[in-house]
Amino acid sequence: MTDTAPARPRRSDATRAAILRAARERFAADGYERATIRAIAADARIDPSMVMRYYGSKEGLFAAAAEFDLRLPDLTRVPSGQLGETLVRHFLDRWEGDETLAALLRAASTNPGAADRMRGIFADQLGAAVATFGTDPETTARRAGLVAAQILGLALTRYIVRLPPIVAMPPAEVVGWVGPTIQRYLTGSPD
Amino acid sequence: MTDTAPARPRRSDATRAAILRAARERFAADGYERATIRAIAADARIDPSMVMRYYGSKEGLFAAAAEFDLRLPDLTRVPSGQLGETLVRHFLDRWEGDETLAALLRAASTNPGAADRMRGIFADQLGAAVATFGTDPETTARRAGLVAAQILGLALTRYIVRLPPIVAMPPAEVVGWVGPTIQRYLTGSPD
DNA sequence: GTCTATAATTCGATAGAC
DNA sequence: GTCTATCGAATTATAGAC
Numbered sequence: 349m350t351d352t353a354p355a356r357p358r359r360s361d362a363t364r365a366a367i368l369r370a371a372r373e374r375f376a377a378d379g380y381e382r383a384t385i386r387a388i389a390a391d392a393r394i395d396p397s398m399v400m401r402y403y404g405s406k407e408g409l410f411a412a413a414a415e416f417d418l419r420l421p422d423l424t425r426v427p428s429g430q431l432g433e434t435l436v437r438h439f440l441d442r443w444e445g446d447e448t449l450a451a452l453l454r455a456a457s458t459n460p461g462a463a464d465r466m467r468g469i470f471a472d473q474l475g476a477a478v479a480t481f482g483t484d485p486e487t488t489a490r491r492a493g494l495v496a497a498q499i500l501g502l503a504l505t506r507y508i509v510r511l512p513p514i515v516a517m518p519p520a521e522v523v524g525w526v527g528p529t530i531q532r533y534l535t536g537s538p539d
Numbered sequence: 540m541t542d543t544a545p546a547r548p549r550r551s552d553a554t555r556a557a558i559l560r561a562a563r564e565r566f567a568a569d570g571y572e573r574a575t576i577r578a579i580a581a582d583a584r585i586d587p588s589m590v591m592r593y594y595g596s597k598e599g600l601f602a603a604a605a606e607f608d609l610r611l612p613d614l615t616r617v618p619s620g621q622l623g624e625t626l627v628r629h630f631l632d633r634w635e636g637d638e639t640l641a642a643l644l645r646a647a648s649t650n651p652g653a654a655d656r657m658r659g660i661f662a663d664q665l666g667a668a669v670a671t672f673g674t675d676p677e678t679t680a681r682r683a684g685l686v687a688a689q690i691l692g693l694a695l696t697r698y699i700v701r702l703p704p705i706v707a708m709p710p711a712e713v714v715g716w717v718g719p720t721i722q723r724y725l726t727g728s729p730d
Numbered sequence: 731g732t733c734t735a736t737a738a739t740t741c742g743a744t745a746g747a748c
Numbered sequence: 749g750t751c752t753a754t755c756g757a758a759t760t761a762t763a764g765a766c
Contacts, residue, residue: 378649379572379648380649381570381572381573381649382572382649433730453648454648454649455648456648456699456700457570457644457645457646457647457648457649457695457699458569458570458571458572458573458645458648458649463699463700463701467700467701467702467703470702471702471703471704489703489704490704490708492704493696493702493703493704493705493708494704494705494716494717496692496696496702496705497689497692497693497696497697497702497705497717498688498689498692498720499692500692500695500696500700501687501688501689501690501691501692501693501695502688502692504648504688504691504692504695505684505687505688505691506688508647508648508654509647509654509657509658509691510654510658511661511662511684511687511688512658512662512680512684513662513680513681513683513684513685514684514685514687514688517681517684521729523730524729524730525685525724525729525730526685526688527730528723528729528730529689529720529723532719532720533716538712538715538716538719539715539716539718539719
């Protein structure tokens with residue numbers, strides 16, 4: 349009887365993982381168009397044709413490399429006055445600990461598939477988290493969108509465009525300035 | 540005696556202007572890498588080699604097409620309580636009335652020269668405007684950086700990534716939500 | 731000033747040997 | 749599973765005729 353549910357890791361798994369790691373680095377550093385399959389394969393120390401074999405196309409490789417979970421905390425367990433502070437700190441950690449988000453943001457400006465993925469992450473994952481304490485769906489979506497706008501702008505200026513005063517700010521100060529903004533988008537009202 | 544300061548517009552001026560207009564459109568829609576000289580030339584109804592002749596290279600063309608003046612109002616003449624509201628409204632108008640900013644933002648994610656230009660615009664022009672009522676230079680730069688982060692995040696989600704709840708918001712509501720944020724970044728203090 | 735022709739690369743993707 | 753060899757297409761940029 350042959351294995352129908354093979355627990356044995358295939359030999360190719362290590363290669364696949366190396367490809368994904370190299371792909372995230374290149375996409376994060378160069379964006380979608382300038383990150384070439386050849387360069388990614390060279391980083392992973394394998395042949396370019398292996399990338400095609402495993403992921404079918406450059407689009408397929410990006411789709412696999414750009415999977416991402418924001419790992420948002422359960423907001424119902426956060427004191428309601430500390431929602432903004434908590435979220436900003438979490439996003440800073442998440443952004444600096446995993447280059448996938450940078451790859452996604454760099455690629456999203458020019459690649460429609462990447463923009464789709466970005467919309468999905470911030471609409472679905474962030475939207476769901478905000479909905480846990482929200483009222484009507486329309487307001488919830490708007491609050492999540494405003495939070496996304498501020499967080500993505502912070503990420504763009506800190507990690508992509510690298511605006512000097514934003515890059516220079518220590519994390520605690522970022523939290524001090526941006527935290528209240530997020531807090532108001534989540535629990536406040538306009539004007 | 541020959542003209543030393545020729546007031547006569549050269550014949551090629553119309554061609555140059557057409558190229559720049561087409562270049563801004565293409566760079567705004569496709570980003571730096573995907574916008575090709577051939578496509579830009581086709582839009583402008585001229586030969587691709589003319590682009591090279593007039594602007595030397597693709598980089599040179601982008602540099603010429605991405606010149607931009609934020610046209611910020613004199614902030615000393617704005618009532619101090621309406622600074623945020625005024626700036627958000629101004630940025631929305633500026634963004635929707637000229638596609639150069641969208642071209643710049645799309646390109647800045649992958650092209651170092653475009654990122655440089657973006658840093659220049661938001662550090663120099665916005666920084667100078669904020670400095671008109673600021674105190675010490677370090678604080679002024681930080682305030683300008685925070686404003687840039689929120690404004691660029693709004694632009695990214697509204698015009699590039701097109702996050703549905705942000706796209707759906709009427710301008711007045713954007714001003715209502717984001718205006719107070721800008722106001723606090725300009726005149727408030729962290730937490 | 732405008733265009734034709736083409737050089738010189740580079741890329742994604744495929745075919746097939748081993 | 750891995751690699752060699754290569755195709756076909758697209759790009760920026762140049763040389764030079766008219």
